[in-house]
Amino acid sequence: MIVALAGGVGAARLLRGLVRVVAPADVTAVVNTGDDVVLHGLHVSPDLDTVTYTLAEAVNDETGWGLAGETWTVMDALERFGVETWFRLGDRDLATHLYRTTRLAAGAPLSSVTAEIARGWGLEVRLLPMTDDRVETRVTVEGTEIGFQDYFVRRRHSVAVERIRFAGAEQARPAPGVVDALGTADVVVVCPSNPLLSIAPLLALPGLRDAVEARRSHTVAVSPIVGGVALKGPADRLLTELGHETSVVGVARLYASLAATLVIDEADARLAGAIEDAGMRCVVAPAVMHDPAAAAALAKTVLDCVTP
Numbered sequence: 315m316i317v318a319l320a321g322g323v324g325a326a327r328l329l330r331g332l333v334r335v336v337a338p339a340d341v342t343a344v345v346n347t348g349d350d351v352v353l354h355g356l357h358v359s360p361d362l363d364t365v366t367y368t369l370a371e372a373v374n375d376e377t378g379w380g381l382a383g384e385t386w387t388v389m390d391a392l393e394r395f396g397v398e399t400w401f402r403l404g405d406r407d408l409a410t411h412l413y414r415t416t417r418l419a420a421g422a423p424l425s426s427v428t429a430e431i432a433r434g435w436g437l438e439v440r441l442l443p444m445t446d447d448r449v450e451t452r453v454t455v456e457g458t459e460i461g462f463q464d465y466f467v468r469r470r471h472s473v474a475v476e477r478i479r480f481a482g483a484e485q486a487r488p489a490p491g492v493v494d495a496l497g498t499a500d501v502v503v504v505c506p507s508n509p510l511l512s513i514a515p516l517l518a519l520p521g522l523r524d525a526v527e528a529r530r531s532h533t534v535a536v537s538p539i540v541g542g543v544a545l546k547g548p549a550d551r552l553l554t555e556l557g558h559e560t561s562v563v564g565v566a567r568l569y570a571s572l573a574a575t576l577v578i579d580e581a582d583a584r585l586a587g588a589i590e591d592a593g594m595r596c597v598v599a600p601a602v603m604h605d606p607a608a609a610a611a612l613a614k615t616v617l618d619c620v621t622p
């Protein structure tokens with residue numbers, strides 16, 4: 315069994331590659347829920363939905379989130395009431411949020427609802443939210459703490475971040491099955507997601523970092539930084555703003571205690587020695603997932619790191 319620690323778009327694309335090289339039923343994805351937000355009374359789980367829609371081949375490949383061929387009638391109609399619509403929920407996407415919100419209100423845990431949504435989309439991959447409890451990623455900018463989506467979408471992650479906090483993480487428990495899956499996985503993959511915003515919330519849950527560290531020799535991380543820049547989102551700027559080196563070496567320093575191996579792109583080959591100095595074995599391979607075939611090749615490289 316393969317366990318993937320996942321954020322949004324980068325993770326979804328690697329998972330789309332993984333299911334081309336192993337049986338989807340042998341893959342468990344543990345997905346960040348720190349980005350979750352309640353909008354218009356609806357519980358939105360962006361990273362879970364990005365992974366679901368990508369694996370269902372239904373995602374909008376241009377944005378990486380939301381559904382392909384989406385329409386926006388409800389958002390346009392809401393604007394009539396002066397409601398803030400900076401976070402756009404498409405008409406078909408709304409069905410997912412309506413279903414999730416209704417089931418949560420009926421008392422179902424997020425992990426059950428996530429499994430139901432995954433089944434509804436015909437997925438065989440096991441999708442687990444990192445926790446059934448409420449954990450909120452909060453970001454301090456210009457001296458004020460704001461919600462994650464306020465930073466990421468409303469302010470287009472264009473303001474410097476002073477601090478990141480995962481509110482509720484200390485009291486939260488990993489969702490049922492998460493720690494067991496890590497304990498028995500043949501390979502643990504740290505997906506090419508933002509280390510500080512997408513992977514860090516998982517590691518902030520009690521017991522989760524220990525569970526990954528216990529499997530260090532079976533754990534492979536994929537760098538989300540290529541040639542000193544993030545493939546998507548603000549990971550590069552965040553590393554700089556929060557005092558880390560903005561390179562694959564900075565990523566290696568964050569992951570050295572968790573994973574034995576770091577996969578980096580050929581563009582960063584000259585930094586392989588510095589990664590080994592940081593305590594990780596370094597594998598150089600094409601790591602930019604231009605299309606599903608490239609994602610499948612990268613997934614195979616990752617698995618070969620543990621099971622050549």
Ligand code: FO1
Pocket residue numbers: 321322323349358359360361363364379380400401402403404407463466467
């Ligand atoms: N990202 C945007 O930049 N603008 C949006 O309006 C937006 C809406 C949205 C709706 C549902 C969903 O699942 C994701 C959505 N995202 C949007 C993406 C998302 O908020 C971020 O990319 C992730 O949270 C970061 O991983």
